[in-house]
Amino acid sequence: MDLDDVVVRLCAEGMQAEAAGRSEDAHALFRQAWDAATDDYGACVAAHYLARHQTAPEDVLRWNQECLERADRVGDERVRGFYPSLHLNLARAHEELGDGDRAQEHYRQAAGRLEDAPAGPYRDGMRFTIAAALRTNGGGSTALTELLGKLCERKDFRALGVLLPPYLGDLGTADDRTALLTAVQMVRLGQSLPEEDAVLLTRAMGELTQAGRPAPA
Template identity: 35%
Template sequence: MTDEVMAEINTGLQAHISGDRAGARERFTALWERIGEDGDPLHRCALAHYMADVCDDPADELAWDLRALAAADSLTDERAKEYHATLAVRGFYPSLHLNLAEDYRKLGDHESAKKHWELGRGTLGALGDDPYGLGIIEAYDALATRLGLEPDSPDFRARR
């Protein structure tokens, strides 16, 4: 069974990946109007997560990433597995907290950035040792540097 909303989200994501940020934003906005704040948590999480990536204003990006986190908090593994058998909600949190930490850093709120960096770092065990998981870990390490965490500190390295 095809999830039409997830297919539409993927179409918007592909537009973004191909360089059409404005087109992706338009698709995502129209789709959000359809599913809304009370829609399916999987749809809200995915859509808000990708919508944040096409925002030009860091405050808007933060608002969308907060929506994605709230949706993940209400999402069940059962619902995630209905979409794809390999999904587990705990696997969403490393990326969600990474994005929030970066949003707060861009906005100059380094305390909130470090808080989300720490929260996300605690979820890295949910990632596999695949290119996606390793990329997220590298992104945590790079963000640690931007946040001024000391390279020799045990807090610096996300996970090895």
């Protein structure tokens, strides 16, 4: 971002105030950035930071929605990387307001735009958050979830080390299902499991093979 741009500069100062624990100063700087915005890009950036400083869920939703609308108006590479976190923030806001259906819609959209975010820990963190939300609402293999619980109780770190990475990052795409199936097969072939766990593993393979979850839109 261009620090010569007044909106970007004010938001950067707001982030510094935020990091120093000066929440009121940060909010004031983000509000100044909003007032100083002269185009949709500047308004999009300012709205993002203002959304973070709202206390009422309705206001969080309103500012995140404003940010999304402004990003849509910009419609170029400058905002492409904003969309995964934008939809994630909207999902959380709808969740906070008790609208689970709208929340899931935005979680799916966040999943579909995840590759637009720069690779690295931040994108990985978003992936895990989105995947957890999708699992909570009925995604994935119930047998695999049950098996992982048993492996945790038994502290079977070897099997967990194979299964957890693809499980925690599963967004329901065909590639994610393939990664999960591969991990399950590796555990099945690579170590001896108690009979009850072996049954769960077989069930998990069947559920993953038959899974008809569509890829995120």
